[in-house]
Amino acid sequence: MRALALIACCLAGPAVAQDLALPAGAVLTYEEKRDPGSYALPTGAFAEGAIPAEVIEGAVLRQSYRVPGDIRTTLQLLAPLRTQIAASGYDIQFDCKTRRCGGFDFRFGTEVLPGPGMYVDLTDFRFLAARHPDGGAVSVLVSRSAAAGFVQIIRVGDAAEGGVSAAPGPVAPTPPGDSGQIARQLESLGRVVLADLSFQTGSSALGEGDFDSLTTLARYLAAFPNRRIALVGHTDAVGSLDNNIALSRQRAMSVLDRLVREHGVDRDQLEAGGMGYLAPLTSNLTAEGREANRRVEAVLVSTE
Incomplete structure:
Protein backbone atom coordinates (compact mmCIF):
# COMPACT_ATOMS: atom_id res chain seq x y z
CA MET A 1 0.00 0.00 0.00
CA ARG A 2 1.22 3.46 -0.93
CA ALA A 3 2.52 5.40 2.06
CA LEU A 4 0.77 8.75 2.16
CA ALA A 5 0.05 9.33 5.83
CA LEU A 6 3.04 9.27 8.17
CA ILE A 7 3.09 9.14 11.94
CA ALA A 8 5.78 11.67 12.68
CA CYS A 9 7.32 10.34 15.83
CA CYS A 10 9.69 7.61 16.94
CA LEU A 11 8.54 4.24 18.18
CA ALA A 12 10.79 4.13 21.23
CA GLY A 13 14.10 5.27 22.72
CA PRO A 14 16.28 7.98 21.15
CA ALA A 15 18.32 5.42 19.14
CA VAL A 16 15.31 4.30 17.13
CA ALA A 17 13.64 6.73 14.73
CA GLN A 18 10.94 5.23 12.57
CA ASP A 19 7.98 6.74 10.72
CA LEU A 20 5.12 4.32 10.28
CA ALA A 21 3.55 4.60 6.84
CA LEU A 22 -0.20 4.03 6.75
CA PRO A 23 -2.39 3.36 3.70
CA ALA A 24 -3.24 6.18 1.30
CA GLY A 25 -5.89 8.52 2.64
CA ALA A 26 -5.55 7.56 6.32
CA VAL A 27 -7.09 10.26 8.52
CA LEU A 28 -6.11 10.87 12.15
CA THR A 29 -9.29 10.59 14.26
CA TYR A 30 -7.89 10.63 17.81
CA GLU A 31 -4.64 11.65 19.46
CA GLU A 32 -3.68 11.88 23.09
CA LYS A 33 -0.28 12.19 24.73
CA ARG A 34 0.44 11.68 28.42
CA ASP A 35 3.89 12.25 29.88
CA PRO A 36 4.35 10.59 32.23
CA GLY A 37 1.75 7.95 31.57
CA SER A 38 1.27 4.20 31.69
CA TYR A 39 -0.12 1.52 29.40
CA ALA A 40 -1.07 -2.11 30.06
CA LEU A 41 0.47 -3.84 27.03
CA PRO A 42 -1.30 -7.17 26.33
CA THR A 43 1.21 -10.01 26.12
CA GLY A 44 -1.15 -12.91 25.38
CA ALA A 45 -4.68 -13.96 24.57
CA PHE A 46 -7.60 -13.76 26.98
CA ALA A 47 -7.52 -16.84 29.20
CA GLU A 48 -8.79 -17.82 32.64
CA GLY A 49 -10.79 -14.61 32.98
CA ALA A 50 -8.06 -12.10 32.14
CA ILE A 51 -5.66 -10.77 29.52
CA PRO A 52 -2.01 -11.09 30.55
CA ALA A 53 -0.42 -7.66 30.37
CA GLU A 54 2.73 -5.75 31.25
CA VAL A 55 2.27 -2.25 32.65
CA ILE A 56 4.83 0.07 31.04
CA GLU A 57 5.47 3.63 32.20
CA LEU A 77 -3.89 -3.14 7.32
CA LEU A 78 -1.63 -4.92 9.79
CA ALA A 79 1.00 -6.66 7.64
CA PRO A 80 2.82 -3.50 6.39
CA LEU A 81 2.88 -2.07 9.91
CA ARG A 82 4.19 -5.33 11.35
CA THR A 83 7.01 -5.32 8.79
CA GLN A 84 7.98 -1.74 9.63
CA ILE A 85 7.90 -2.37 13.38
CA ALA A 86 10.10 -5.47 13.11
CA ALA A 87 12.51 -3.66 10.77
CA SER A 88 13.03 -0.93 13.38
CA GLY A 89 14.39 -3.40 15.93
CA TYR A 90 11.27 -4.38 17.82
CA ASP A 91 10.55 -7.91 19.00
CA ILE A 92 7.01 -9.03 18.17
CA GLN A 93 5.74 -10.47 21.45
CA PHE A 94 2.11 -11.14 20.61
CA ASP A 95 0.32 -11.28 17.25
CA CYS A 96 -3.23 -12.59 16.97
CA LYS A 97 -6.47 -12.54 15.00
CA THR A 98 -9.98 -12.38 16.51
CA ARG A 99 -10.63 -15.76 18.17
CA LEU A 113 -9.81 4.32 21.80
CA PRO A 114 -13.19 6.09 21.62
CA ASP A 121 -15.77 -5.57 14.49
CA LEU A 122 -15.94 -8.35 17.08
CA THR A 123 -15.66 -10.96 14.32
CA ASP A 124 -12.75 -9.43 12.43
CA PHE A 125 -9.83 -7.71 14.14
CA ARG A 126 -6.09 -8.22 14.58
CA PHE A 127 -3.72 -7.17 17.34
CA LEU A 128 0.04 -6.90 17.66
CA ALA A 129 2.27 -6.04 20.64
CA ALA A 130 6.02 -5.43 20.40
CA ARG A 131 8.87 -4.42 22.71
CA HIS A 132 12.23 -2.81 21.96
CA PRO A 133 15.46 -3.74 23.77
CA ASP A 134 15.74 -0.10 24.89
CA GLY A 135 12.46 -0.46 26.78
CA GLY A 136 9.93 1.08 24.40
CA ALA A 137 6.69 -0.63 23.40
CA VAL A 138 4.08 -0.38 20.68
CA SER A 139 0.71 -2.02 20.09
CA VAL A 140 -1.41 -2.02 16.95
CA LEU A 141 -5.11 -2.90 16.74
CA VAL A 142 -6.82 -3.02 13.34
CA SER A 143 -10.36 -3.73 12.21
CA ARG A 144 -12.76 -2.71 9.47
CA SER A 145 -16.35 -1.84 8.66
CA ALA A 146 -18.14 -2.06 5.33
CA ALA A 147 -16.89 1.40 4.40
CA ALA A 148 -13.47 1.84 6.02
CA GLY A 149 -10.53 0.37 7.86
CA PHE A 150 -9.51 1.41 11.38
CA VAL A 151 -6.04 1.47 12.92
CA GLN A 152 -5.15 2.11 16.57
CA ILE A 153 -1.51 2.63 17.57
CA ILE A 154 -0.37 3.03 21.18
CA ARG A 155 3.31 3.54 21.91
CA VAL A 156 5.33 4.07 25.03
CA GLY A 157 8.81 5.57 25.05
CA ASP A 158 10.88 8.73 25.37
CA ALA A 159 10.29 9.58 21.71
CA ALA A 160 6.49 9.49 21.86
CA GLU A 161 6.20 13.15 20.97
CA GLY A 162 3.38 15.11 19.47
CA GLY A 163 0.58 17.48 20.27
CA VAL A 164 -2.74 16.66 21.82
CA SER A 165 -5.80 17.22 19.67
CA ALA A 166 -9.42 17.35 20.71
CA ALA A 167 -10.58 13.82 21.40
CA PRO A 168 -13.97 12.42 20.39
CA GLY A 169 -16.13 11.69 23.40
CA PRO A 170 -17.68 8.36 24.39
CA VAL A 171 -20.88 7.07 22.85
CA ALA A 172 -23.77 9.19 24.11
CA PRO A 173 -26.88 7.50 25.46
CA THR A 174 -29.74 7.50 22.96
CA PRO A 175 -32.85 9.36 24.13
CA PRO A 176 -35.80 6.99 24.70
CA GLY A 177 -38.04 6.79 21.66
CA ASP A 178 -35.42 8.02 19.21
CA SER A 179 -35.70 4.92 17.03
CA GLY A 180 -33.87 6.30 14.03
CA GLN A 181 -30.91 7.25 16.18
CA ILE A 182 -30.52 3.69 17.47
CA ALA A 183 -30.22 2.34 13.93
CA ARG A 184 -27.89 5.17 12.88
CA GLN A 185 -25.56 4.63 15.82
CA LEU A 186 -25.45 0.88 15.27
CA GLU A 187 -24.58 1.36 11.60
CA SER A 188 -22.09 4.23 12.03
CA LEU A 189 -20.53 3.63 15.46
CA GLY A 190 -21.17 -0.07 15.89
CA ARG A 191 -22.79 0.30 19.32
CA THR A 201 -30.27 -1.62 42.68
CA GLY A 202 -28.17 -4.77 42.95
CA SER A 203 -30.68 -6.77 40.89
CA SER A 204 -30.24 -8.35 37.49
CA ALA A 205 -33.98 -8.38 36.75
CA LEU A 206 -35.07 -6.01 34.00
CA GLY A 207 -37.90 -3.73 35.10
CA GLU A 208 -41.47 -4.31 34.01
CA GLY A 209 -43.11 -2.36 31.23
CA ASP A 210 -42.33 -1.52 27.65
CA PHE A 211 -38.96 -0.10 26.70
CA ASP A 212 -38.83 1.80 23.43
CA SER A 213 -35.19 0.86 22.86
CA LEU A 214 -36.01 -2.87 22.88
CA THR A 215 -38.96 -2.42 20.53
CA THR A 216 -36.74 -0.49 18.16
CA LEU A 217 -33.87 -2.95 18.42
CA ALA A 218 -36.24 -5.86 17.71
CA ARG A 219 -37.56 -4.09 14.61
CA TYR A 220 -34.01 -3.42 13.45
CA LEU A 221 -33.03 -7.09 13.81
CA ALA A 222 -36.21 -8.22 12.06
CA ALA A 223 -35.47 -5.88 9.16
CA PHE A 224 -31.85 -7.08 8.95
CA PRO A 225 -31.83 -10.81 9.73
CA ASN A 226 -28.13 -10.98 8.77
CA ARG A 227 -27.20 -8.66 11.66
CA ARG A 228 -26.01 -9.98 15.02
CA ILE A 229 -25.96 -7.99 18.25
CA ALA A 230 -23.94 -8.46 21.44
CA LEU A 231 -25.67 -7.10 24.54
CA VAL A 232 -23.00 -5.86 26.93
CA GLY A 233 -23.76 -5.01 30.55
CA HIS A 234 -21.83 -2.38 32.53
CA THR A 235 -21.86 -1.35 36.20
CA ASP A 236 -20.53 1.44 38.37
CA ALA A 237 -17.39 0.90 40.47
CA VAL A 238 -19.13 0.03 43.75
CA GLY A 239 -18.22 -3.50 44.89
CA SER A 240 -15.74 -6.08 43.70
CA LEU A 241 -14.82 -6.60 40.06
CA ASP A 242 -15.91 -10.25 40.04
CA ASN A 243 -19.33 -9.43 41.46
CA ASN A 244 -19.83 -6.55 39.07
CA ILE A 245 -18.84 -8.62 36.04
CA ALA A 246 -21.31 -11.30 37.08
CA LEU A 247 -24.06 -8.73 37.68
CA SER A 248 -23.44 -6.96 34.37
CA ARG A 249 -23.55 -10.26 32.48
CA GLN A 250 -26.80 -11.26 34.20
CA ARG A 251 -28.37 -7.92 33.30
CA ALA A 252 -27.36 -8.36 29.67
CA MET A 253 -28.90 -11.84 29.74
CA SER A 254 -32.14 -10.36 31.15
CA VAL A 255 -32.31 -8.01 28.17
CA LEU A 256 -31.59 -10.87 25.78
CA ASP A 257 -34.35 -12.99 27.33
CA ARG A 258 -36.84 -10.12 27.06
CA LEU A 259 -36.01 -9.54 23.40
CA VAL A 260 -36.49 -13.23 22.59
CA ARG A 261 -39.53 -13.90 24.78
CA GLU A 262 -41.59 -10.74 24.27
CA HIS A 263 -40.28 -9.26 21.02
CA GLY A 264 -39.76 -12.41 18.99
CA VAL A 265 -36.09 -11.78 18.19
CA ASP A 266 -34.23 -14.78 16.78
CA ARG A 267 -31.95 -16.09 19.56
CA ASP A 268 -29.20 -16.71 17.01
CA GLN A 269 -28.99 -12.95 16.40
CA LEU A 270 -28.06 -12.24 20.02
CA GLU A 271 -25.31 -12.88 22.53
CA ALA A 272 -24.68 -11.42 25.96
CA GLY A 273 -21.68 -10.54 28.08
CA GLY A 274 -20.64 -8.30 30.95
CA MET A 275 -17.79 -5.87 31.56
CA GLY A 276 -18.48 -4.85 35.15
CA TYR A 277 -16.87 -1.46 35.76
CA LEU A 278 -14.00 -1.89 33.26
CA ALA A 279 -15.45 0.36 30.53
CA PRO A 280 -17.01 3.45 32.14
CA LEU A 281 -18.61 6.22 30.12
CA THR A 282 -17.50 8.79 32.69
CA SER A 283 -16.03 9.15 36.18
CA ASN A 284 -17.43 7.03 39.02
CA LEU A 285 -16.62 9.78 41.53
CA THR A 286 -20.11 11.31 41.37
CA ALA A 287 -23.61 9.88 41.74
CA GLU A 288 -24.46 11.13 38.24
CA GLY A 289 -21.39 9.43 36.80
CA ARG A 290 -22.15 6.13 38.52
CA GLU A 291 -25.71 6.23 37.19
CA ALA A 292 -24.49 6.85 33.63
CA ASN A 293 -22.03 3.96 33.91
CA ARG A 294 -24.79 1.50 34.91
CA ARG A 295 -26.05 0.55 31.47
CA VAL A 296 -26.54 -2.08 28.78
CA GLU A 297 -25.12 -1.45 25.31
CA ALA A 298 -26.03 -3.09 22.01
CA VAL A 299 -22.92 -3.81 19.96
CA LEU A 300 -23.13 -4.66 16.27
CA VAL A 301 -21.17 -7.90 15.98
CA SER A 302 -21.52 -8.73 12.30
CA THR A 303 -23.52 -8.14 9.15
CA GLU A 304 -23.20 -11.63 7.71
Whole structure:
Protein backbone atom coordinates (compact mmCIF):
# COMPACT_ATOMS: atom_id res chain seq x y z
CA MET A 1 0.00 0.00 0.00
CA ARG A 2 1.22 3.46 -0.93
CA ALA A 3 2.52 5.40 2.06
CA LEU A 4 0.77 8.75 2.16
CA ALA A 5 0.05 9.33 5.83
CA LEU A 6 3.04 9.27 8.17
CA ILE A 7 3.09 9.14 11.94
CA ALA A 8 5.78 11.67 12.68
CA CYS A 9 7.32 10.34 15.83
CA CYS A 10 9.69 7.61 16.94
CA LEU A 11 8.54 4.24 18.18
CA ALA A 12 10.79 4.13 21.23
CA GLY A 13 14.10 5.27 22.72
CA PRO A 14 16.28 7.98 21.15
CA ALA A 15 18.32 5.42 19.14
CA VAL A 16 15.31 4.30 17.13
CA ALA A 17 13.64 6.73 14.73
CA GLN A 18 10.94 5.23 12.57
CA ASP A 19 7.98 6.74 10.72
CA LEU A 20 5.12 4.32 10.28
CA ALA A 21 3.55 4.60 6.84
CA LEU A 22 -0.20 4.03 6.75
CA PRO A 23 -2.39 3.36 3.70
CA ALA A 24 -3.24 6.18 1.30
CA GLY A 25 -5.89 8.52 2.64
CA ALA A 26 -5.55 7.56 6.32
CA VAL A 27 -7.09 10.26 8.52
CA LEU A 28 -6.11 10.87 12.15
CA THR A 29 -9.29 10.59 14.26
CA TYR A 30 -7.89 10.63 17.81
CA GLU A 31 -4.64 11.65 19.46
CA GLU A 32 -3.68 11.88 23.09
CA LYS A 33 -0.28 12.19 24.73
CA ARG A 34 0.44 11.68 28.42
CA ASP A 35 3.89 12.25 29.88
CA PRO A 36 4.35 10.59 32.23
CA GLY A 37 1.75 7.95 31.57
CA SER A 38 1.27 4.20 31.69
CA TYR A 39 -0.12 1.52 29.40
CA ALA A 40 -1.07 -2.11 30.06
CA LEU A 41 0.47 -3.84 27.03
CA PRO A 42 -1.30 -7.17 26.33
CA THR A 43 1.21 -10.01 26.12
CA GLY A 44 -1.15 -12.91 25.38
CA ALA A 45 -4.68 -13.96 24.57
CA PHE A 46 -7.60 -13.76 26.98
CA ALA A 47 -7.52 -16.84 29.20
CA GLU A 48 -8.79 -17.82 32.64
CA GLY A 49 -10.79 -14.61 32.98
CA ALA A 50 -8.06 -12.10 32.14
CA ILE A 51 -5.66 -10.77 29.52
CA PRO A 52 -2.01 -11.09 30.55
CA ALA A 53 -0.42 -7.66 30.37
CA GLU A 54 2.73 -5.75 31.25
CA VAL A 55 2.27 -2.25 32.65
CA ILE A 56 4.83 0.07 31.04
CA GLU A 57 5.47 3.63 32.20
CA GLY A 58 6.77 6.61 30.28
CA ALA A 59 5.49 9.01 27.63
CA VAL A 60 2.40 7.42 26.05
CA LEU A 61 1.04 8.43 22.65
CA ARG A 62 -2.38 7.08 21.66
CA GLN A 63 -3.64 7.51 18.10
CA SER A 64 -6.36 6.12 15.89
CA TYR A 65 -6.83 6.42 12.14
CA ARG A 66 -9.69 5.85 9.72
CA VAL A 67 -8.77 4.50 6.30
CA PRO A 68 -11.65 5.15 3.86
CA GLY A 69 -12.50 2.69 1.13
CA ASP A 70 -13.12 -1.01 0.69
CA ILE A 71 -10.54 -2.68 2.93
CA ARG A 72 -10.82 -6.33 1.95
CA THR A 73 -8.94 -7.84 4.91
CA THR A 74 -7.53 -6.74 8.24
CA LEU A 75 -4.27 -8.38 7.21
CA GLN A 76 -3.91 -5.71 4.54
CA LEU A 77 -3.89 -3.14 7.32
CA LEU A 78 -1.63 -4.92 9.79
CA ALA A 79 1.00 -6.66 7.64
CA PRO A 80 2.82 -3.50 6.39
CA LEU A 81 2.88 -2.07 9.91
CA ARG A 82 4.19 -5.33 11.35
CA THR A 83 7.01 -5.32 8.79
CA GLN A 84 7.98 -1.74 9.63
CA ILE A 85 7.90 -2.37 13.38
CA ALA A 86 10.10 -5.47 13.11
CA ALA A 87 12.51 -3.66 10.77
CA SER A 88 13.03 -0.93 13.38
CA GLY A 89 14.39 -3.40 15.93
CA TYR A 90 11.27 -4.38 17.82
CA ASP A 91 10.55 -7.91 19.00
CA ILE A 92 7.01 -9.03 18.17
CA GLN A 93 5.74 -10.47 21.45
CA PHE A 94 2.11 -11.14 20.61
CA ASP A 95 0.32 -11.28 17.25
CA CYS A 96 -3.23 -12.59 16.97
CA LYS A 97 -6.47 -12.54 15.00
CA THR A 98 -9.98 -12.38 16.51
CA ARG A 99 -10.63 -15.76 18.17
CA ARG A 100 -6.97 -16.45 18.88
CA CYS A 101 -6.90 -13.12 20.71
CA GLY A 102 -9.91 -14.12 22.79
CA GLY A 103 -12.69 -12.63 20.66
CA PHE A 104 -15.32 -10.69 22.61
CA ASP A 105 -13.42 -10.93 25.89
CA PHE A 106 -10.18 -9.59 24.41
CA ARG A 107 -11.93 -6.71 22.63
CA PHE A 108 -13.62 -5.53 25.82
CA GLY A 109 -10.70 -6.34 28.11
CA THR A 110 -8.03 -4.33 26.35
CA GLU A 111 -7.81 -0.59 25.74
CA VAL A 112 -9.74 0.63 22.69
CA LEU A 113 -9.81 4.32 21.80
CA PRO A 114 -13.19 6.09 21.62
CA GLY A 115 -15.62 5.76 18.72
CA PRO A 116 -16.44 6.81 16.14
CA GLY A 117 -12.74 7.39 15.53
CA MET A 118 -11.97 3.75 16.34
CA TYR A 119 -14.27 0.86 15.47
CA VAL A 120 -13.73 -2.85 16.17
CA ASP A 121 -15.77 -5.57 14.49
CA LEU A 122 -15.94 -8.35 17.08
CA THR A 123 -15.66 -10.96 14.32
CA ASP A 124 -12.75 -9.43 12.43
CA PHE A 125 -9.83 -7.71 14.14
CA ARG A 126 -6.09 -8.22 14.58
CA PHE A 127 -3.72 -7.17 17.34
CA LEU A 128 0.04 -6.90 17.66
CA ALA A 129 2.27 -6.04 20.64
CA ALA A 130 6.02 -5.43 20.40
CA ARG A 131 8.87 -4.42 22.71
CA HIS A 132 12.23 -2.81 21.96
CA PRO A 133 15.46 -3.74 23.77
CA ASP A 134 15.74 -0.10 24.89
CA GLY A 135 12.46 -0.46 26.78
CA GLY A 136 9.93 1.08 24.40
CA ALA A 137 6.69 -0.63 23.40
CA VAL A 138 4.08 -0.38 20.68
CA SER A 139 0.71 -2.02 20.09
CA VAL A 140 -1.41 -2.02 16.95
CA LEU A 141 -5.11 -2.90 16.74
CA VAL A 142 -6.82 -3.02 13.34
CA SER A 143 -10.36 -3.73 12.21
CA ARG A 144 -12.76 -2.71 9.47
CA SER A 145 -16.35 -1.84 8.66
CA ALA A 146 -18.14 -2.06 5.33
CA ALA A 147 -16.89 1.40 4.40
CA ALA A 148 -13.47 1.84 6.02
CA GLY A 149 -10.53 0.37 7.86
CA PHE A 150 -9.51 1.41 11.38
CA VAL A 151 -6.04 1.47 12.92
CA GLN A 152 -5.15 2.11 16.57
CA ILE A 153 -1.51 2.63 17.57
CA ILE A 154 -0.37 3.03 21.18
CA ARG A 155 3.31 3.54 21.91
CA VAL A 156 5.33 4.07 25.03
CA GLY A 157 8.81 5.57 25.05
CA ASP A 158 10.88 8.73 25.37
CA ALA A 159 10.29 9.58 21.71
CA ALA A 160 6.49 9.49 21.86
CA GLU A 161 6.20 13.15 20.97
CA GLY A 162 3.38 15.11 19.47
CA GLY A 163 0.58 17.48 20.27
CA VAL A 164 -2.74 16.66 21.82
CA SER A 165 -5.80 17.22 19.67
CA ALA A 166 -9.42 17.35 20.71
CA ALA A 167 -10.58 13.82 21.40
CA PRO A 168 -13.97 12.42 20.39
CA GLY A 169 -16.13 11.69 23.40
CA PRO A 170 -17.68 8.36 24.39
CA VAL A 171 -20.88 7.07 22.85
CA ALA A 172 -23.77 9.19 24.11
CA PRO A 173 -26.88 7.50 25.46
CA THR A 174 -29.74 7.50 22.96
CA PRO A 175 -32.85 9.36 24.13
CA PRO A 176 -35.80 6.99 24.70
CA GLY A 177 -38.04 6.79 21.66
CA ASP A 178 -35.42 8.02 19.21
CA SER A 179 -35.70 4.92 17.03
CA GLY A 180 -33.87 6.30 14.03
CA GLN A 181 -30.91 7.25 16.18
CA ILE A 182 -30.52 3.69 17.47
CA ALA A 183 -30.22 2.34 13.93
CA ARG A 184 -27.89 5.17 12.88
CA GLN A 185 -25.56 4.63 15.82
CA LEU A 186 -25.45 0.88 15.27
CA GLU A 187 -24.58 1.36 11.60
CA SER A 188 -22.09 4.23 12.03
CA LEU A 189 -20.53 3.63 15.46
CA GLY A 190 -21.17 -0.07 15.89
CA ARG A 191 -22.79 0.30 19.32
CA VAL A 192 -25.50 2.19 21.18
CA VAL A 193 -26.49 2.64 24.81
CA LEU A 194 -30.03 1.38 25.57
CA ALA A 195 -30.65 4.32 27.86
CA ASP A 196 -34.27 3.71 28.89
CA LEU A 197 -33.70 0.32 30.55
CA SER A 198 -34.14 0.11 34.31
CA PHE A 199 -32.90 -2.35 36.94
CA GLN A 200 -33.42 -2.33 40.68
CA THR A 201 -30.27 -1.62 42.68
CA GLY A 202 -28.17 -4.77 42.95
CA SER A 203 -30.68 -6.77 40.89
CA SER A 204 -30.24 -8.35 37.49
CA ALA A 205 -33.98 -8.38 36.75
CA LEU A 206 -35.07 -6.01 34.00
CA GLY A 207 -37.90 -3.73 35.10
CA GLU A 208 -41.47 -4.31 34.01
CA GLY A 209 -43.11 -2.36 31.23
CA ASP A 210 -42.33 -1.52 27.65
CA PHE A 211 -38.96 -0.10 26.70
CA ASP A 212 -38.83 1.80 23.43
CA SER A 213 -35.19 0.86 22.86
CA LEU A 214 -36.01 -2.87 22.88
CA THR A 215 -38.96 -2.42 20.53
CA THR A 216 -36.74 -0.49 18.16
CA LEU A 217 -33.87 -2.95 18.42
CA ALA A 218 -36.24 -5.86 17.71
CA ARG A 219 -37.56 -4.09 14.61
CA TYR A 220 -34.01 -3.42 13.45
CA LEU A 221 -33.03 -7.09 13.81
CA ALA A 222 -36.21 -8.22 12.06
CA ALA A 223 -35.47 -5.88 9.16
CA PHE A 224 -31.85 -7.08 8.95
CA PRO A 225 -31.83 -10.81 9.73
CA ASN A 226 -28.13 -10.98 8.77
CA ARG A 227 -27.20 -8.66 11.66
CA ARG A 228 -26.01 -9.98 15.02
CA ILE A 229 -25.96 -7.99 18.25
CA ALA A 230 -23.94 -8.46 21.44
CA LEU A 231 -25.67 -7.10 24.54
CA VAL A 232 -23.00 -5.86 26.93
CA GLY A 233 -23.76 -5.01 30.55
CA HIS A 234 -21.83 -2.38 32.53
CA THR A 235 -21.86 -1.35 36.20
CA ASP A 236 -20.53 1.44 38.37
CA ALA A 237 -17.39 0.90 40.47
CA VAL A 238 -19.13 0.03 43.75
CA GLY A 239 -18.22 -3.50 44.89
CA SER A 240 -15.74 -6.08 43.70
CA LEU A 241 -14.82 -6.60 40.06
CA ASP A 242 -15.91 -10.25 40.04
CA ASN A 243 -19.33 -9.43 41.46
CA ASN A 244 -19.83 -6.55 39.07
CA ILE A 245 -18.84 -8.62 36.04
CA ALA A 246 -21.31 -11.30 37.08
CA LEU A 247 -24.06 -8.73 37.68
CA SER A 248 -23.44 -6.96 34.37
CA ARG A 249 -23.55 -10.26 32.48
CA GLN A 250 -26.80 -11.26 34.20
CA ARG A 251 -28.37 -7.92 33.30
CA ALA A 252 -27.36 -8.36 29.67
CA MET A 253 -28.90 -11.84 29.74
CA SER A 254 -32.14 -10.36 31.15
CA VAL A 255 -32.31 -8.01 28.17
CA LEU A 256 -31.59 -10.87 25.78
CA ASP A 257 -34.35 -12.99 27.33
CA ARG A 258 -36.84 -10.12 27.06
CA LEU A 259 -36.01 -9.54 23.40
CA VAL A 260 -36.49 -13.23 22.59
CA ARG A 261 -39.53 -13.90 24.78
CA GLU A 262 -41.59 -10.74 24.27
CA HIS A 263 -40.28 -9.26 21.02
CA GLY A 264 -39.76 -12.41 18.99
CA VAL A 265 -36.09 -11.78 18.19
CA ASP A 266 -34.23 -14.78 16.78
CA ARG A 267 -31.95 -16.09 19.56
CA ASP A 268 -29.20 -16.71 17.01
CA GLN A 269 -28.99 -12.95 16.40
CA LEU A 270 -28.06 -12.24 20.02
CA GLU A 271 -25.31 -12.88 22.53
CA ALA A 272 -24.68 -11.42 25.96
CA GLY A 273 -21.68 -10.54 28.08
CA GLY A 274 -20.64 -8.30 30.95
CA MET A 275 -17.79 -5.87 31.56
CA GLY A 276 -18.48 -4.85 35.15
CA TYR A 277 -16.87 -1.46 35.76
CA LEU A 278 -14.00 -1.89 33.26
CA ALA A 279 -15.45 0.36 30.53
CA PRO A 280 -17.01 3.45 32.14
CA LEU A 281 -18.61 6.22 30.12
CA THR A 282 -17.50 8.79 32.69
CA SER A 283 -16.03 9.15 36.18
CA ASN A 284 -17.43 7.03 39.02
CA LEU A 285 -16.62 9.78 41.53
CA THR A 286 -20.11 11.31 41.37
CA ALA A 287 -23.61 9.88 41.74
CA GLU A 288 -24.46 11.13 38.24
CA GLY A 289 -21.39 9.43 36.80
CA ARG A 290 -22.15 6.13 38.52
CA GLU A 291 -25.71 6.23 37.19
CA ALA A 292 -24.49 6.85 33.63
CA ASN A 293 -22.03 3.96 33.91
CA ARG A 294 -24.79 1.50 34.91
CA ARG A 295 -26.05 0.55 31.47
CA VAL A 296 -26.54 -2.08 28.78
CA GLU A 297 -25.12 -1.45 25.31
CA ALA A 298 -26.03 -3.09 22.01
CA VAL A 299 -22.92 -3.81 19.96
CA LEU A 300 -23.13 -4.66 16.27
CA VAL A 301 -21.17 -7.90 15.98
CA SER A 302 -21.52 -8.73 12.30
CA THR A 303 -23.52 -8.14 9.15
CA GLU A 304 -23.20 -11.63 7.71
